[in-house]
Amino acid sequence: MRCLALAQELDLNQVKVTFLVSESSLAFCRSRHDWVGKVIPVPDCSVDAEIQWMQQLPEFDQADWIVLDGYQFDQAYRFAIKNTGKLFALFDDNNDSGQLYADLLINGSSHAPLLNYDQTAATAQRCIGEPYRVLRHEFRITEPMPFSERSHLVICFGGSDPSGMTLSLLQALESLSASMSVRVITGAAYRDGMALDDFLKRTGLIVQHLPNHQQMADCFSRARLAISAAGGSQFELAACCTPSILAVVAENQRLATAQAEQQGWCEVFDMTQGESVKALAETAVMLWSQSSKLATMHQKAGQFADTMGSSRVFESMSAMLGSDGKRFKGG
The missing domain is CATH 3.40.50.11190 (Rossmann fold)
Structure with a gap:
């Protein structure tokens, strides 16, 4: 990209x-x-x-x-x-x-x-x-929404999600009786579509699935919190001033993500070191209830939005x- x-x-x-x-x-x-x-x-x-x-x-x-x-x-x-x-x-x-x-x-x-x-x-x-x-050009022309107007959680683990994080995270959120509105973005190479569709038919979560979604700047800019793989998407999330939880799923993501964590606009889970999806979901639910902390993360992301x-x-x-x-x- x-x-x-x-x-x-x-x-x-x-x-x-x-x-x-x-x-x-x-x-x-x-x-x-x-x-x-x-x-x-x-x-x-x-x-x-x-x-x-x-x-x-x-x-x-x-x-x-x-x-x-x-x-x-x-x-x-x-x-x-x-x-x-x-x-x-x-x-x-x-x-x-x-x-x-x-x-x-x-x-x-x-x-x-x-x-x-x-x-x-x-x-x-x-x-x-x-x-x-x-x-991409869409991030230059999209104006991030004020934090007070943001209302949903975005989940995005890249174009293919090879670790199967999307479905595992939704299942963990369901087990916690999470009540927020969720937007799930999957890419063209996502292979667990049938299993995800089956889950969405029976879950009590409020979920909108956006397959092969391409208006990422608009979606990120409207998110109150995002959970994302810690690849290039982290730079897009910072540009959109979006508080985030970044999941490190590959060794080459660790250095850049450590720097992002120090900037104060995201929290990091290193899945390559055995951190659990359940713990990630618990952190998301906890953060969702902490409006003042999320607002501060939003402001700090804005300092690095270039x-x-x-x-x-x-x-x-x-x-x-x-x-x-x-x-x-x-x-």
């Missing part, structure tokens, strides 16, 4: 965008109402063959920048991209995958300046830290095209 956010900024500035994606990602791309840019499927082949195929594309020849985002792009792949001679931008999270070889490094996490990028990206221009949080990161990255990319004043090729 970070690449889509950056692509939206480029598109707003009349820059042509082309995505090269795996066949398995095509359906997702086509399902997005806010998608921008042409989409080309990448053939299933070796790294060398993929780079060679890429270089033969007319879009590659015309490109000013190549942007990578994904854990699958290892050190060897990045080195191959660097050797194409194109300017190369890379989204990174934890600086834990060897030499980066990027001309421009993007990491909007609070902890990014502490990651010793001098060792892996010594010559790269660095768009790192909170000012470079790249968010939605201009995409613009700052675009400015850096544009400036790096040449000291002679050259800018992106127009659309």
Whole structure:
């Protein structure tokens, strides 16, 4: 989603965008109402063959920048991209995958300046830290609601929820006789839809299910409290000034989430360390009853609500095209 956010900024500035994606990602791309840019499927082949195929594309020849985002792009792949001679931008999270070889490094996490990028990206221009949080355009144009007008709990564990947190959390809330209104968001890759539907038919909870929901800024901005996986959604929640409980479900989420917790707008449960869904549900019910604490969390989130990161990255990319004043090729 970070690449889509950056692509939206480029598109707003009349820059042509082309995505090269795996066949398995095509359906997702086509399902997005806010998608921008042409989409080309990448053939299933070796790294060398993929780079060679890429270089033969007319879009590659015309490109000013190549942007990578994904854990699958290892050190060897990045080195191959660097050797194409194109300017190369890379989204990174934890600086834990060897030499980066990027001309421009993007990491909007609070902890990014502490990651010793001098060792892996010594010559790269660095768009790192909170000012470079790249968010989709909807978060820039949506005004967060005042806390007093917010009325529901939002639950969102990403596009696929591989740990099955959504249903487990609803069951835990039901066992606690939770009475708040709940909005549950699941993504296109969510696989427990039938089990969730069966639960919703018989539960006493007040639940609205929003499958493959795409108006996330509007939904987060209306939430009195959110429970979310601690991935990129945490930056979206902060931008919406939404008090949150963040569940760490992967090792690479821990550093950024620890920084968010210190900012005071969220509480954190580290599910990788054995914390229970029941305890998470109990905390949600307790927080829901503490209006003054939630209002304070809302105010603290507002102190870190910055939605201009995409613009700052675009400015850096544009400036790096040449000291002679050259800018992106127009659309």
